[in-house]
Amino acid sequence: MAEDIKTKIKTYQTSFFDRHFPNQNQTRNCWPNYLDFHHCENTMTAKGGDVSVSKWYGHVDKSFCTISWVSAWDDR
Template structure:
């Protein structure tokens, strides 16, 4: 169990710096990546390309956005 947690901590990746959003307030970064994830995923699927590159957007918004915001946006 302890080794499993250590492995997860070692492999954990959070959002890297994005020069489009230089301030400490990352609300717009959260929102933009939330919108970009399904857009690029659909675009890559329609082209028949690999969608693994799109997962970066999902990882970033899941790292930055509070879950309550995501649930509210999903409901809308």
């Protein structure tokens, strides 16, 4: 499973269409993906799993969020 995720990360071009956010403005999609990334990372760390599985959420998060937002949220 981890190998499949690693190949997806290497060939990652842009984020997928999320039916929860059907409009062109994807700004609201930023926060849920940011939370999903950190939730996945914390869960995998607690279970002793491979954290690289969460990297996909990080790529999607970075494609929607501005750097200033992410750095402000990380500081909190």
